Amino acid sequence: MISIGITQLTKRFGSTVALHGLDLTIRPGELFFLLGPSGCGKTTLLRSLAGFYIPEAGTIRFGDEDVTRLAPHKRNTGMMFQSYALWPHMTVAQNVAFGLEERKVPSAEIKQRVGAALESVRMGAYADRKPNQLSGGQQQRVALARALVIRPRCLLLDEPLSNLDAKLRLEMRTEIRRVCKEFNLTTVYVTHDQKEALSIADRMAILEGGHILQVGAPREVYRRPSGRTVANFIGETDFIPGTLASLDGDQAVVDTAIGRFQGRLGDPADRPATGSAVTLSIRPECWRLGETAASVNSVPGRIGQSVYLGEVAQYEFTTAGPTLKIYELNPRHVGAAQAGELHASADPDDVVVLVK
Numbered sequence: 347m348i349s350i351g352i353t354q355l356t357k358r359f360g361s362t363v364a365l366h367g368l369d370l371t372i373r374p375g376e377l378f379f380l381l382g383p384s385g386c387g388k389t390t391l392l393r394s395l396a397g398f399y400i401p402e403a404g405t406i407r408f409g410d411e412d413v414t415r416l417a418p419h420k421r422n423t424g425m426m427f428q429s430y431a432l433w434p435h436m437t438v439a440q441n442v443a444f445g446l447e448e449r450k451v452p453s454a455e456i457k458q459r460v461g462a463a464l465e466s467v468r469m470g471a472y473a474d475r476k477p478n479q480l481s482g483g484q485q486q487r488v489a490l491a492r493a494l495v496i497r498p499r500c501l502l503l504d505e506p507l508s509n510l511d512a513k514l515r516l517e518m519r520t521e522i523r524r525v526c527k528e529f530n531l532t533t534v535y536v537t538h539d540q541k542e543a544l545s546i547a548d549r550m551a552i553l554e555g556g557h558i559l560q561v562g563a564p565r566e567v568y569r570r571p572s573g574r575t576v577a578n579f580i581g582e583t584d585f586i587p588g589t590l591a592s593l594d595g596d597q598a599v600v601d602t603a604i605g606r607f608q609g610r611l612g613d614p615a616d617r618p619a620t621g622s623a624v625t626l627s628i629r630p631e632c633w634r635l636g637e638t639a640a641s642v643n644s645v646p647g648r649i650g651q652s653v654y655l656g657e658v659a660q661y662e663f664t665t666a667g668p669t670l671k672i673y674e675l676n677p678r679h680v681g682a683a684q685a686g687e688l689h690a691s692a693d694p695d696d697v698v699v700l701v702k
Contacts, residue, residue, distance in 0.1 A: 347374035347530050348409040348499050350395065355404035357390055357556075364390040366556040367404065377526050377533045379543040382553035383579065388536045389504060391553070395534060396502050397421050408499055419448075424493030424531075428505045430485050432477040438464070438488050439473040445496045463495040464488075466525060483514040490525060500532040507542065515539075519546050540580050544568060552576050568629075572613040573702045577627040584633075584670045586626040590618050590699070598699040600624055603667035604645045609697030616701045625700045630660070630673040632696035640691035645670070648687060654680050663690055 350372040357365040365387050372378045380388035393399045395406060397418035406414045413421050432441050439460050446456045464470045467487040477485055486506060493501055506522070507515045523546040526533045537543055543550050544564040551561045552575075560572040571577035574585065588602035596614040600607045607626055611617070618624055639646070647665040659677035663670040672690055679688065 348532055349374050349407075350500060350532060350534070351405075351407040352391075352395075353405045353407075355391070355394065355401050355406065357387075357394055357399055357401045364556050365394070365401070368556075368558055370551060370558060370561065372532060372534060373549075374532055375527075375530045377523060377535065377546060377548045379547040379550035380534065380536045380553060381538070381540065381543050381550050381579075383538065385555075386553040387556040388553050390556075392502055392504055392534060392536045395500075396423055396425055422496065422499045424496060424498035424501045426486075426489050426493050426501070426503045426506045428508050430477075430489040430509075432485060432488060432492075434477055437474050437476060438469065438480070441477070441488060442492045442495050445492060449496070459495050459497075460491075463491040466494065466528065467491045467521070481514075482510050483518060486510065486514075486518060487521070490522070494525070494529060494531075498531070500534065501526065503533065503535040505537055506535075507537075507539070515542070522546065544580070552579060569696075570610070570612055570698060571627060571700070572616075574625055574627070574700050577612070577698065577700065581629060582671060583627045583629050584668070586628070586668060588624055588626055590620055590622045590624050592620060593617065597694075598624070600626060600699055602626065604665045605643075607643050607692075607697050608694040609643075609699045610695065612698045612700045618701045622701070627698040627700055628670075628692050628696060630671040631675070632692050633663070633670065633672040633674075633690045634692070635661075635672065635674060635679050636689050636691065639689045642691070642694060643697060644689050644691040646687050646689050649679060652680060663688075665690075 352368055352370040355365050355368040380391060382388050394401055397416060400415055405412055442460045442463055443456050464473055467490050469487045469491060507518055519542055547564050549563050550567060552559045554575055560567055560576050568580050577583050586602050588600040591599040591601050596611040598609050598611055609626060645665050647663045650662040650664045653660040659674045659680050661672045663672045670690060
């Protein structure tokens with residue numbers, strides 16, 4: 347296991363700055379996700395770690411070693427691409443062995459390591475098949491075995507599940523985490539799929555425009571986004587504009603068009619002045635519906651359109667201000683559009699006050 351240290355990393359393509367002085371530390375053995383919309387810089391950062399791009403400024407360290415300008419083949423990283431990049435004329439075993447042959451590993455050791463790598467991804471019975479005889483999920487496992495067999499210092503994954511159907515993606519999420527933890531690999535994983543990141547990451551970084559907006563564990567980033575962009579990208583949320591009435595520590599009171607709310611700052615280090623414009627972020631599943639008003643954070647309104655999905659119902663809740671999205675687990679208010687006024691309320695811990 348190694349740590350990865352990134353300090354003031356800057357990468358340009360002509361006049362376009364793809365990475366703006368990034369600072370990031372990835373812990374040994376961590377499954378770390380780079381997440382963000384297309385063009386945010388996540389793939390550029392991954393390819394800089396692999397050595398395919400050389401930055402204009404800054405440093406990349408694997409443990410204590412500065413690898414910023416080291417050639418890709420000397421970094422000993424395992425890389426999995428979106429397309430898998432398997433040789434169609436080679437068998438599964440030959441594809442996995444390729445990196446070892448390039449490194450002049452003795453043939454007996456190659457055979458042993460290839461067999462072990464295929465067994466680790468549960469593909470030992472397919473060693474003699476060609477890639478076109480495999481399903482997409484099986485090809486993905488072979489690509490993972492090929493990355494593992496060289497015993498890399500770290501594993502770099504570039505949207506490895508994007509070509510799989512929904513069912514296979516769910517299966518392979520768990521499989522990738524199992525393999526990474528079994529081998530104690532420091533792993534950097536690029537994706538735009540929030541559910542993928544939330545389900546298996548140890549920590550994640552949200553990027554936009556070549557900047558890192560927030561780093562944290564999945565629950566931390568989802569429950570306490572630091573800004574509007576993060577809140578909007580990770581999951582769904584209701585944004586309610588307001589004005590800061592008071593602030594005590596990270597506990598805030600905010601006046602809005604639909605009432606006064608108590609909540610917590612998304613970024614405790616970014617402290618707005620009383621009277622400043624702020625935005626509330628409340629996840630749809632955090633609202634509770636009732637026939638009477640709650641003591642705090644209660645909004646009167648009516649259910650408009652609704653979608654019933656069995657275990658959950660999705661409502662549009664019409665208020666005197668913005669229309670809210672409300673998700674009700676084990677729904678009890680389906681068909682309540684004609685039932686008159688209801689009250690939606692949210693716990694103060696579920697109300698995030700955003701400054702930016």
